Amino acid sequence: MITAHVESFEQNLEYLKPLLPIHYKELALDQDKVPLSPQFDKYVAAEQRGELIFVTLRKVGQMVGYFIGFIAPGLHYSTCLTCNMDIFYVLPDHRGNGTGFQLFKFVEQQLKKRGVQRMFVGSKMHKDASWLFEKLNYTPVETYYSAWLGD
Known part of the structure; x- marks a missing residue:
C-alpha cells in the first residue's frame, strides 16, 4: 500500500537524492546542455521559512x-496565499491505480490546512500528465514555451 506524508525536505534529502536523476532522465529537456544540479540550500532555506511543502509517497517505508x-x-495578488508546484514525480513502477491522484488530493488537503487559497501545477508536454489535472478538476490557465539561448 502506498501512503502519502508531509515530511521535512532537509531530513529526507538523502532519500530524495537517488530519485532525482531518474526523474531528470525521464523528464528534463536539454540534458546535453543542462546538468542536474539542484540548489538544495535554497530548498532548505524556504522550508525553514515555512515556504516549502514536501510530500512523499512511500511504499513500505521506501520513497516512491x-x-x-x-x-x-501571489506576486500580483498579495492577499492570495498560493502554492506553486516546483516538481512532482512518481517512480514508473508505482504509477497507475490512482497513485498520482492520491498524491495531489493529499497535497490539496495539506495546503488547505496551511490556509493556501490557490495552487498552480504543471505538466510537461512531452510527458503529458494533463489527464491527471483534468481528473482533479483543475483549470488549464497557461502554456509555457522553452527556447535554448546558450551557445
Whole structure:
C-alpha cells in the first residue's frame, strides 16, 4: 500500500537524492546542455521559512514519489496565499491505480490546512500528465514555451 506524508525536505534529502536523476532522465529537456544540479540550500532555506511543502509517497517505508511546492502570497495578488508546484514525480513502477491522484488530493488537503487559497501545477508536454489535472478538476490557465539561448 502506498501512503502519502508531509515530511521535512532537509531530513529526507538523502532519500530524495537517488530519485532525482531518474526523474531528470525521464523528464528534463536539454540534458546535453543542462546538468542536474539542484540548489538544495535554497530548498532548505524556504522550508525553514515555512515556504516549502514536501510530500512523499512511500511504499513500505521506501520513497516512491514526491511533490515539492513553494508557498507564498501571489506576486500580483498579495492577499492570495498560493502554492506553486516546483516538481512532482512518481517512480514508473508505482504509477497507475490512482497513485498520482492520491498524491495531489493529499497535497490539496495539506495546503488547505496551511490556509493556501490557490495552487498552480504543471505538466510537461512531452510527458503529458494533463489527464491527471483534468481528473482533479483543475483549470488549464497557461502554456509555457522553452527556447535554448546558450551557445
